[in-house]
Amino acid sequence: MSGTVIFFLVLYYVIVLGIGYWAMRRGAGDDLEGYLLGGRDVGPMTTALTLQSTSMSGYMFLGAGGLGFAQGYWAMWFAVGDIGGGVLNLSIIGRRMRKLSQMMGALTSIEYLEKRYPSAAVRLFAGVLTVFLLGFYVLAQFIAGGKGMALVTGIPYPAALAIAVGIILIYTFMGGYLAVAYTDFFQSIVMLVGVMWIVIAALSELGGLTAANNAISNVDPTLLSMWGRDLGFQGQWGVVAGALLIFSVGYMGWPHVVTRHMAMQRPATARRAGLWATLWNLFFVPAPYLVGILAILILPGLDDPEMAIFRVAEKLLPAAVTGLVMAAIMAAIMSTADSLLLQTGSIASRDLYERFIQPNASERQMVLVSRGLVLAIAIIGYLVALVEPPSVFSIVIFATSVLGSAFLPAYVCAVWWKKANTPGALTSMVTGAAVAFAWEYTGYVESTQIAPMLAGVISSTTTMVVVSLLTQKIAPVPADILEIMDEAAAIGPIPKRLLATSDPTLAAEAAAVQAAIDSGAR
Amino acid sequence: MSEREHVIIARTSFSATDALCFAASLTGDIEAKVESDIIYPYYCFDATCSVPTMVGRKKVSLLCLVDAINGLGATADNFELKSEAVDTKSLLRGDMGDTDAREIAHRTVTHHLGRKLRTITTFDVSLQARGLVHKRFWIVQTSEARVMVDSTTGGFHPLKLRAA
Numbered sequence: 001m002s003g004t005v006i007f008f009l010v011l012y013y014v015i016v017l018g019i020g021y022w023a024m025r026r027g028a029g030d031d032l033e034g035y036l037l038g039g040r041d042v043g044p045m046t047t048a049l050t051l052q053s054t055s056m057s058g059y060m061f062l063g064a065g066g067l068g069f070a071q072g073y074w075a076m077w078f079a080v081g082d083i084g085g086g087v088l089n090l091s092i093i094g095r096r097m098r099k100l101s102q103m104m105g106a107l108t109s110i111e112y113l114e115k116r117y118p119s120a121a122v123r124l125f126a127g128v129l130t131v132f133l134l135g136f137y138v139l140a141q142f143i144a145g146g147k148g149m150a151l152v153t154g155i156p157y158p159a160a161l162a163i164a165v166g167i168i169l170i171y172t173f174m175g176g177y178l179a180v181a182y183t184d185f186f187q188s189i190v191m192l193v194g195v196m197w198i199v200i201a202a203l204s205e206l207g208g209l210t211a212a213n214n215a216i217s218n219v220d221p222t223l224l225s226m227w228g229r230d231l232g233f234q235g236q237w238g239v240v241a242g243a244l245l246i247f248s249v250g251y252m253g254w255p256h257v258v259t260r261h262m263a264m265q266r267p268a269t270a271r272r273a274g275l276w277a278t279l280w281n282l283f284f285v286p287a288p289y290l291v292g293i294l295a296i297l298i299l300p301g302l303d304d305p306e307m308a309i310f311r312v313a314e315k316l317l318p319a320a321v322t323g324l325v326m327a328a329i330m331a332a333i334m335s336t337a338d339s340l341l342l343q344t345g346s347i348a349s350r351d352l353y354e355r356f357i358q359p360n361a362s363e364r365q366m367v368l369v370s371r372g373l374v375l376a377i378a379i380i381g382y383l384v385a386l387v388e389p390p391s392v393f394s395i396v397i398f399a400t401s402v403l404g405s406a407f408l409p410a411y412v413c414a415v416w417w418k419k420a421n422t423p424g425a426l427t428s429m430v431t432g433a434a435v436a437f438a439w440e441y442t443g444y445v446e447s448t449q450i451a452p453m454l455a456g457v458i459s460s461t462t463t464m465v466v467v468s469l470l471t472q473k474i475a476p477v478p479a480d481i482l483e484i485m486d487e488a489a490a491i492g493p494i495p496k497r498l499l500a501t502s503d504p505t506l507a508a509e510a511a512a513v514q515a516a517i518d519s520g521a522r
Numbered sequence: 523m524s525e526r527e528h529v530i531i532a533r534t535s536f537s538a539t540d541a542l543c544f545a546a547s548l549t550g551d552i553e554a555k556v557e558s559d560i561i562y563p564y565y566c567f568d569a570t571c572s573v574p575t576m577v578g579r580k581k582v583s584l585l586c587l588v589d590a591i592n593g594l595g596a597t598a599d600n601f602e603l604k605s606e607a608v609d610t611k612s613l614l615r616g617d618m619g620d621t622d623a624r625e626i627a628h629r630t631v632t633h634h635l636g637r638k639l640r641t642i643t644t645f646d647v648s649l650q651a652r653g654l655v656h657k658r659f660w661i662v663q664t665s666e667a668r669v670m671v672d673s674t675t676g677g678f679h680p681l682k683l684r685a686a
Contacts, residue, residue, distance in 0.1 A: 105594045107633045173642060338640060345642050350633075363632055363644055370642045503677030508592040510670055510679040513560050513659060516614055517681070 005314075008323025009152060012190075012331075045276045057137075057336040058144025060288050061329050063393035066306035068292020072216065072223025074233060075289040077240055082247035083281045087274045089251045090261075096415035097261040099488040099507040109255040109262065110351040113407075116414045117425040118478065120356070125426065127351040129406060129433055130255045131373070133399045134344040139381045140395040141337035142168070146385060148330050151310050158386055165382050168337045172345075172374060187331050192280065194325030195287045198309065201316040202294040215297050223296065235449075242451020246397065250404035250453060252411055256343040306392055344377065345370030398440055398452075405432035405456020409464040417468075418485055421475045424468030432460025487511045526607040529561065531656040533602040534673040541660035541671035544678065554664040559673075561613045562659055563590035565623035566652040569597075569631045571645040586631050588623040590616025590654065595630030601674050603655055613656075624649060 067075040106112035114123035146161030206212040216223050227234040251257050295308040313322050349366040406429045413420035436456030538556045546554040565588040572579045588595045635645045658673040668681040
């Protein structure tokens with residue numbers, strides 16, 4: 001890496017820090033309190049871009065490019081699912097989950113599961129599984145951060161990894177206003193412009209998409225097919241379905257993603273934000289896969305396919321732009337890792353430690369537990385990433401498959417199916433996780449040609465339906481939950497435009513007022 | 523003749539007429555009418571917290587309301603309070619104790635700060651109770667729906683048209 005790249009990389013961070021510092025000096029306490037109270041109306045576009053920049057993880061910058069490089073246009077199955085995943089997620093569980101969690105008083109997504117499916121076992125299993133799998137996902141971010149840092153700075157991978165993990169830890173422990181208020185939006189714009197710049201530069205280098213495709217055809221025509229290199233996945237619709245599902249419906253099983261519904265703004269704002277997110281995805285999501293595909297021609301001797309995007313940027317972009325884009329990518333990876341660690345720490349302290357070990361835990365004890373777990377994940381993650389780093393792609397696909405398989409029916413049925421009960425949810429989670437895990441590690445994918453995600457979701461959904469129906473008499477859904485579900489579904493002749501603009505934070509008051517009016521008790 | 527009771531209530535920023543115009547504009551029903559008002563109870567706490575920023579820790583003050591009926595906590599914008607005699611028929615009563623409310627408020631504020639600031643740290647939250655306060659909700663009947671309008675924020679939520 002040239003000195004110019006490093007200079008502009010440093011400049012990026014200086015600008016971001018400067019913005020944060022200036023904002024703090026200018027706004028002092030009032031601005032901060034306004035932010036904390038949610039009084040700042042950032043609007044649907046900023047909401048959407050902020051969300052996108054913090055959810056685009058190392059997978060997009062390493063895994064997606066690596067997949068495109070290795071498998072050609074087959075990789076686009078994953079992109080297709082990802083483009084509409086956010087809106088699908090929002091449409092299916094967004095508004096109802098927002099109201100349901102509010103009315104149940106649930107603060108975390110795991111607590112929400114326990115309140116909807118009353119059982120300590122639900123919370124225990126969901127909490128432990130989530131902590132375990134989010135730990136894996138964080139590992140992918142460490143590896144991505146370490147590889148990126150090594151490339152940008154030129155220092156050896158072990159040292160670069162240590163620096164990346166250290167920065168992520170500081171980011172998580174210090175947090176603060178800077179991390180959230182002003183930088184995410186700026187970061188998302190730099191990321192989008194930068195990645196599009198890489199795509200355009202790569203296409204220009206190769207004489208356009210048609211010329212590039214012709215050249216790829218000369219290398220290996222099967223890379224242009226939708227069946228992968230050497231037609232390795234030809235006719236394997238079960239694997240294709242898995243690729244489509246993983247980032248579309250798979251999102252609905254991610255506890256740290258569904259948590260966002262619990263803090264969602266008014267449905268109308270969220271809907272417009274969803275449209276912005278889809279537009280952003282339309283441009284952004286296919287780009288890393290495409291860069292990976294084009295890298296087959298630009299960097300034919302690339303030793304690590306997951307470095308395709310970084311290497312193409314380094315080769316084709318002006319040094320200044322490379323520095324800025326890489327800084328934004330690194331910031332996005334760290335921001336995602338930070339979010340994941342916070343979720344993991346929160347679940348460990350609140351959903352496991354406070355709930356099962358020390359019910360009267362003080363705030364200080366909870367913070368200690370969270371930090372201890374985050375530190376443990378960092379140390380274990382560092383060692384794993386150092387000794388035998390798995391590919392970012394395989395970690396993310398594994399974690400998403402198991403989480404999606406375990407939790408998708410539980411979250412969807414929680415808001416849509418009044419017969420979904422505790423035994424159904426618990427067995428569904430256990431079955432989904434076990435099947436996806438077994439599928440991944442026992443070679444069933446080759447023998448059945450069905451992806452772990454598909455097998456897991458089918459088995460967990462079937463289990464949820466069958467067990468819930470069989471146990472309705474011995475474990476009926478409590479009446480108070482059914483009432484809350486009715487309210488969350490807004491049963492009654494209420495025009496849709498009223499629902500879209502109504503304030504979800506008033507759902508609980510509305511239920512109490514409705515009950516008072518119905519009973520005539522007031 | 524209905525009885526009246528003195529309560530501490532948030533000053534109204536949206537009058538019955540405002541609520542009516544608002545609901546009418548939402549539904550397009552020019553014959554909408556304000557059916558009644560509901561006085562809703564909350565426990566109110568002033569929370570002082572220490573939060574990390576780029577220029578060191580800062581003390582911030584937040585308002586936390588705990589729904590005295592459902593036991594749900596939320597941070598809120600500051601509002602003015604006054605004493606007012608209200609019709610007891612409009613007054614909803616909660617059965618939550620102030621100790622429970624304080625616990626919920628503490629949990630709400632720490633969780634809110636951690637989520638908003640994306641950090642794992644202590645916030646040293648100190649709570650000052652303001653006691654039981656109330657908010658007025660206007661109930662507006664339109665041809666399509668019954669709407670509950672928050673008289674302090676202007677936020678609204680639909681209710682069922684008729685009693686179940």
